[in-house]
Amino acid sequence: MLNWLSRLSDPFVDAPVVRPPTGLFGFYRHFIAPVRGLLVALVVVSMIASLSELALFVFLGKIVDLTTNSTSPSTFFQDHGWLLAAMAFVVLIVRPVSVLLSRGLTTVAFVPSLTALVRWRSYRYVLRQSLSFFQNDFAGRIAQKVMQSGPALRESVVNVVEGVWTLVIYLVGTIILFAGLDAWLILPVVIWAIGYAATIVRLVPPVQARSQAAAEANSGLSGRIVDSYTNIQAVKLFAHAEREDAFAKEGFVLQVDAFRKLAASILMMMASLNVINSLLIFAVSGLALWLWSIGEISVGSIAMASALVIRLNQMSGWILRTITSLFENVGTLQNAIETISRPHTIVDKPDAQPLVVTKGEIRFENIRFHYGREDGGIIDDLSLTVAPGERVGLVGRSGAGKSTLVNLLLRLYDLEGGRILIDGQDISGVTQESLRSRIGMVTQDTALLHRSVRDNIRYGRPDASEEDIRAAADRAQAGDFVPELRDFRGRTGFDAFVGERGVKLSGGQRQRVAIARLLLKDAPILILDEATSALDSEVEAAIQEQLYSLMDGRTVIAIAHRLSTIAVLDRLVVMDDGQIVESGTHKELLERGGLYASLWKRQSGGFLGTDAGAGFGQAAAE
Template identity: 35%
Template sequence: MESTEKQVEHGFAKVFHERVQAMRSIPPVLGIVWAAAPAIVAWGVVLRVVIALLPLALLFVSRLIINGVVAVVERHELLGLRFWWLVGLEFGLAILIAVLSRVLSYLDAVLADRYTHHISVRVIEHASQLDLTLYEDPVFYDRLERARVQATDRLVMIQAIGNLIQQMVTTIALSLAILWLAPWLLLLLLAGVIPGFLGETHFAFLGYAKNFRQTPLNRQLDYLRLLGGSKEAAKELKLFGLHKFLTDRFTKISETIRKENLALSVRRLRVGAALSIISTLGYYTAYAWTIWKTLQGGFDIGTLAFLTGAILQASGALQQVFSTLSGIADQALFLTDLLAFFDMQPTVKSKPNPLPVPVPILKGFEFRNVSFSYPGSSRKVLADFNLFLARGQRIALIGENGQGKTTIVKLLTRLYDPTEGQILLDGIDLREYSMEQLHHETGVIFQDFMRYEMTVRENIGIGRIEQLDQDQDIERAAEKSLADDVVKRLGGGYEQMLGRRFASGVDLSGGEWQKLALARAYLRDAQLLILDEPTAALDARSEAEVFERFAELTQGKMAVLISHRFSTVRMVDRIVVLEGGRLVEEGTHDELLRLGGRYATMFELQAASYR
């Protein structure tokens, strides 16, 4: 870690180059901001330019007023109407600055809301389009986490860009005024401010490098926080006495991060203090020279007031410009992950002008010499796999864990694409069809189904979101899955909030949650129904009740059932036995028992445990 920091420090030229390169990330983000609220952005820019020019106007009017007062005091001239008009103008300009600043704050607040909504929706939409395999990659998770944070945290940078516009207009206007009266003062101010900017640039890069290194550690801390406060883990944490183990690990990681942060902060403090002294010397040297020049008769009192005010404001504005630029460059470094995330494109997607999924499906699905390996792995989960699922047929996939059963389901629904071979629907490659329509014609309940902390209605209605307000359809789906008995016991009925995250929420048992998930699949009323361990969390009686209706619910549909319970697979038309990612046996329950192969062995082992 130390050697890495030394390399960064010694390569300052490279650092500066990377900071400049990072600024290229700003235009795309500004495009996102513009898309979020174009009218508000335009009015914000106009107001900032106006507000930026008003300080110079105030100084100019003040100069005229002061010279008018001097003329009265020293030369005993009479105050004319023009003088009072100037006083009124100064008062009006001050009011205008106050009012416009308030309006600008209002526009910034509105823009913040619009941008936060817009960018959050974009992140959610884009994440939903990416390949499922990416979610199994920890590197992608790091990038996704940084993108999520950057999506909203970069609001600071957007506001800083607005401030930079205002600061630069003010700085340019004041600098031109100083340049007109005393050109070399401007160079003196620049000489005092630039070192501070370079210092801030250097440390901002070190901060980015540090934060990048700490992303995996921060994810560990987030996980430990979640684990330490999770009701799912509470029982084991208490029974196994894991709290000290978790707190010790959290403390160790947190202390590592704290020491890194503190070391960088101390170095930044020391260098920043030294550079601040240089900047202050530059300002007061210019200030002292202006006073000396006035005493020598080079400037009148009004010009002295104008110049000292301009020098003070220009010095502050210059420092703000460089500081804001440094901050923007710092923020821009963090934009790389957000933009890289948006640049990621799915490989599993519909082709242009895809074929519509046939309604009804005439022949069925066919796996033809299909092999599949997860990205980054040479192990084939499926190898030369062949299977035909005919229209109206119900099959069960049987095999030990890790034999590719769930992978078959994900290939069938095009969450993955085969590494080799083809999956055909009515004789045409599945990749030729519209993914959206394929998913519309598929109802799935996975073993690791979602427990949505929403109302009962929404938990079921998510299965066919366009039917969310169709009471009869939702209630019928609940009846089919036996979830209606669960609903009857809830005080709020179908409007009952579920889970403990929100007020008045009620938690359910694993089996009750699973009945709601089954209801989602039944509500979908799709041509293909896939049940991956659909009764894993149910008791024996509930399981029997569910499968009593299985034949009725899958009548005329294609159905794929994955289950480790052999009592539940006997009612399907065909049982497919997997081993080593290949189909090794298939047939009815009775046929496979007579065969005396792998299925018969597994069935006997399970049956023996009930004797």
């Protein structure tokens, strides 16, 4: 049975990545639709379980009347065997089976599937957000909202089915049964239902608002903690453990305050409903006794009516907790929706085609971009053509716009004016996946995945063989340290995990793994952003030889502050304040005596030497 239940729904069935609705009910419909059949089955089975319990109260009243009025106890079983058989069928078969099936559908089929479905599809959508989306928020806070969304939506749906739906069945069933006894018994139940609903309507909105605030405080706290742990090296280098304590404590205080306010609202609602529930028991029991005293109902009717309202009272406490949980989860979900359902800012056009690189020509035509600022642009009306197979170095002071230009080429941001073309194809009209798959890049701030060395290198080409991976590692000069690696679980060499963002490796080791990944990717366009800045001179010279070999026949854009490493490229483009101020070979730019010559002069006797033949030039000379 368990295997059958577990196969009723597959949360990972192939589906397009689409934006979840921003409205609460639309969000529910969006994620419930794939499990709609399962939900209907759960509703039906829950109804049968509730009706079977109501039947027990009917049997109770009948048995009390029959035993009270029986003149021959010795023949009771023979005279009323049909009633006892029906009761046994409900008690021993219908109710246990329906309750078991209801719990099985809930815990084995519905709950795991819906939780995974919401998390999986939310994760996939958020993963495709723009770079700025992740730069403007805590990664931990985003992850917390994605992880909370599944349980919050699941629990709220289960609360409605198991709580609200059960209460509705009980309430309607009670009214019908009371109508069969005496219409007057309906009055206190109806008044109770109205009072109960009015109290919920009046007191739930504050609970919902405070629940949303508590969820936000919880996500914020998670973001603060993850931020401190992620940057643990900086915390220790600056001896700021106590400062981080204070930073985290502020989040804890906000969280505790938010949850105390939520608890106060819940307590007020519970107190109000307890008074209403007590009045229901008193009113129905008193009215039933009065009706019995005037001969309108039997003793069995008193027993059934009293038992029903006591059960309603017990249920109301459970229902209160269920409704409280429901609105807590709704508040959590509303808080998550704001992040999860945010529209993508960089999207493929409906008719976007895969990029086809035949030659590798890159053209920037009158491009403009200023990160949304209104006080002037980072890049204004810039034009640049990189010929097929040309190796171009971007030079300039920090903040000149070099990395921004590269990010625009990768379409990590969308242009605000102009266009960028690769082999005549506007990058805004091709798919992002194809664009980035045709460009290989290594940056100075290399971040690796918390996976094995093998997996990190294979990231460049997922179908690469073990031989290809090891060859790329050797070419990137990583073969000398990888065999010596061992992680805390005892995995060694290429199987060793590198830690979050590669923290278990040195800067130079991380960069060598990243370069191995680039070599394996073998893209027709290369971007090198301080690609060897973290390496010592000996390793750098060896790797640059491999990179120079890789550049052959490819279009290359290289960024470096150490001018000696790019001085022998085909052309150097000097940028300043988002504009191209000079362009030419190393020799031509020195002769002009402009900004490049000034920067070169400052580095005379510099980081790797003053000879223009250093770095890539040495590889070229060989």
